[in-house]
Amino acid sequence: MILRGAAPLAISLRDWWMPPNAAAHGVAVDRLMRWDVAAMSACFLLANLFLVWLFLRPRRKSSAPSPWRAEFIPLGLLIVLYIVMAATAEHVWARERFEGAVPAALRIEVVGQQFQWYFHYPGIDAAYGQSRPQLISAALGNPIGLDPADRHGKDDIVSSELVLPVNREVDLQLRSLDVIHGLFVPEMRLKQNAVPGASLHVHFTPIREGIYPILCSQVCGSGHARMQAHTRVVSLTVYNAWLATHAKRVGQ
Numbered sequence: 001m002i003l004r005g006a007a008p009l010a011i012s013l014r015d016w017w018m019p020p021n022a023a024a025h026g027v028a029v030d031r032l033m034r035w036d037v038a039a040m041s042a043c044f045l046l047a048n049l050f051l052v053w054l055f056l057r058p059r060r061k062s063s064a065p066s067p068w069r070a071e072f073i074p075l076g077l078l079i080v081l082y083i084v085m086a087a088t089a090e091h092v093w094a095r096e097r098f099e100g101a102v103p104a105a106l107r108i109e110v111v112g113q114q115f116q117w118y119f120h121y122p123g124i125d126a127a128y129g130q131s132r133p134q135l136i137s138a139a140l141g142n143p144i145g146l147d148p149a150d151r152h153g154k155d156d157i158v159s160s161e162l163v164l165p166v167n168r169e170v171d172l173q174l175r176s177l178d179v180i181h182g183l184f185v186p187e188m189r190l191k192q193n194a195v196p197g198a199s200l201h202v203h204f205t206p207i208r209e210g211i212y213p214i215l216c217s218q219v220c221g222s223g224h225a226r227m228q229a230h231t232r233v234v235s236l237t238v239y240n241a242w243l244a245t246h247a248k249r250v251g252q
Ligand SMILES: [Cu+2]
Pocket: 112, 114, 115, 180, 181, 182, 216, 217, 218, 219, 220, 224, 227
C-alpha cells in the first residue's frame, strides 16, 4: 500500500515545477521564476514566523506593539525587496514583444477561434494572403477566410499544427476571430493573448526538437478545455519537406 501511494506522490513532486525548457529565452524565464518563488516563499515564511512570535511573546501589561516593529520595518523591507527585484528582473518579457524579431525570422500568423488554433504560413512569396470574414468556412477548407482572388494567398499554408525548424527565430503574429484566447506553450515558456481587433507579436527561438502541447490559457467558452494543438519542432530538412508537401496540396 505504501509503495502504491508513493509512486503518484513522486510523480506529482516531479511535475510540480515547469516542464523542461525548449526555447532560447527560457533559461532567463526559469531563472526569474526560481528567484521570484524563493523571494516570495521567504516573505511567506518570515511573515508567519513573525505572527507566531507575536502570539507567543511574553506580554507586558501597558505596552502596545510598536508600529515600527510591526508595520514600518516590515513595510520598508518589502519596499527594498521590490526595488531589488524590479532592478534585477530579466527584461525577457519585453524583449520578446517590444523589440522586433531579426529580419530572417520565420513569420507565422496564429489565428484563434472558438475552439481551434490555426497557423497561417505566408508561403514562398513571404506575404500573407488577404483574409475576409465573409469567406470564413471551416467546412469548405477555408477556416480563416483567405481570399482566393488574392495572389499572395495562393501559396499560403493554413495548418492546425505549428511546425517549426529548430534553432531559427519565429515571429508569431496573433489575432482572434471571436473572443480573447491565450496561446500557451509551456515548454517554450510562451504565453500571449490573441485579442479580437488587435494584431500582437511575440518572437522566440525553439532550441530542442520534439512535440510540445499548445493550450488556450483564457477561458474562452464552453469548449475552452479542448482548444488544444501542438507544436512540432523539427530539423530544417524535415521542415522543408513538410512545407513542400503542403505547398503541393495547395497547387492541386
Ligand atoms: Cu481559447
